[in-house]
Amino acid sequence: MQTRLCSPALLKRVGFRCLSTNCNGDFPPGFTLFPSFLDTHEQRILLTAALDQLDSLESKRVRRFQKQYRILHGPSEADAFLPERLYTFQKGHYDNVIRDYREMHLSSWGESQTLDLSRVLNRLHTLYPSENTQTHILHLASEGEILPHIDNIFSSGRWILAVSLGAARVLRMEENTLTPKKFDVLLTSGSVYLQRDDVRYHWKHSLTRPHGSMNTVDGQRVSIVVRVC
Ligand SMILES: O=C(O)CCC(=O)C(=O)O
Ligand SMILES: [Fe+2]
Numbered sequence: 001m002q003t004r005l006c007s008p009a010l011l012k013r014v015g016f017r018c019l020s021t022n023c024n025g026d027f028p029p030g031f032t033l034f035p036s037f038l039d040t041h042e043q044r045i046l047l048t049a050a051l052d053q054l055d056s057l058e059s060k061r062v063r064r065f066q067k068q069y070r071i072l073h074g075p076s077e078a079d080a081f082l083p084e085r086l087y088t089f090q091k092g093h094y095d096n097v098i099r100d101y102r103e104m105h106l107s108s109w110g111e112s113q114t115l116d117l118s119r120v121l122n123r124l125h126t127l128y129p130s131e132n133t134q135t136h137i138l139h140l141a142s143e144g145e146i147l148p149h150i151d152n153i154f155s156s157g158r159w160i161l162a163v164s165l166g167a168a169r170v171l172r173m174e175e176n177t178l179t180p181k182k183f184d185v186l187l188t189s190g191s192v193y194l195q196r197d198d199v200r201y202h203w204k205h206s207l208t209r210p211h212g213s214m215n216t217v218d219g220q221r222v223s224i225v226v227r228v229c
Contacts, residue, residue, distance in 0.1 A: 027183065030199035031173060034127065038163065038190040042120045047080045047165040049112035050137045050222050054087075054102050062088055081166065081220045089141045100144035106135040124226075127192060128161050132229040140207070142167065142218045148174060148206040156227035159196040165189050167219030169207040176202050186210065 027033065038046065055066060066086050089100050109117060134156065140146075151160060164187040171193065174182045185193065187207075195205065209218055 028181070028199055028203075030196040031203075032194040032196075033185055034192040034194075035188070036190050037127075037192040038120065038123075038165075040190070042123070043165050043190045044080060045114075045116045046120050046163065046224065047222055049109060049114075049117050050165065050224060051080060051139070052112050053106060053109070053137055054104055054139055054222075057102075057104055058088055062086065084141050084220065087139070087141070089139075089144070095149075097147050097149045098138070098140075098144070099147075100141040102139040104137050106137055124161075124163065124192070124224075127194065128159065128226065129228070131157075133226050134229055136225040136227070138223045138225060140169070140221045140223075142209075142220055144221070145169075145209065146205075146207040148172070148204040150176065150201065150204055151227070153201060157229055158200055159194060159228050160200055161192060161194045161226045163190075163192050163224040164221060165223065166221040168210055169221055170210050172206045172208065173199070174204045174206075176204055 055063065058066070066082055069082060069086055087102060089102055092099055093101070109121070113121075166189055168186055168188045171185045171187050172182065173185070173195075174180045187193065195203070
């Protein structure tokens with residue numbers, strides 16, 4: 001089990017940066033980060049399954065181009081992602097919060113649910129209560145980002161968990177007050193974060209590219225977001 005509790009030293013190593021003088025280097029109650037919850041093998045299994053799900057929504061024409069690319073280039077050990085031109089990214093979300101993305105609500109993993117994937121999903125289940133949940137897959141292009149928002153309070157309940165896969169992004173958490181506390185977290189592949197209660201309802205979250213400041217490269221990112229209903 002690779003779950004680790006987050007000491008300030010560890011958070012600093014994985015990119016935690018406290019932006020507020022009254023934040024004391026700790027996360028507020030209600031925010032938890034598991035910096036390297038999934039190992040590289042588990043990440044690959046989950047990422048491949050998530051991309052398969054999203055690809056199943058692509059047009060026949062795009063799927064044909066993807067297939068041709070795979071025949072020509074073979075499977076890549078290094079990268080589960082195809083070049084971005086082989087995906088249909090949307091420019092803007094209906095409320096304009098998310099830019100350059102593909103997304104879907106997942107009702108079941110269907111045929112992707114191999115024994116290996118079940119093991120990964122079972123490990124993730126250890127992180128959250130077994131209540132009614134809804135799962136969402138979000139794929140950001142390398143230019144993709146998410147502007148500050150609080151998830152619709154009528155659409156989901158008191159906690160939100162997200163698994164990050166692929167290129168790193170900076171998550172900024174910012175209290176929704178006149179003098180907000182803020183902090184940044186570098187979400188590397190295999191990390192999981194959980195927003196609960198006060199943080200879920202009263203802090204805005206946004207995702208930006210790391211802009212080279214944290215030794216990371218630009219690239220595509222997939223998240224699996226699980227919300228309690
Ligand atoms: O991908 C993430 O980590 C967060 C996604 C998000 O904020 C959303 O879908 O509302
Ligand atoms: Fe959100």
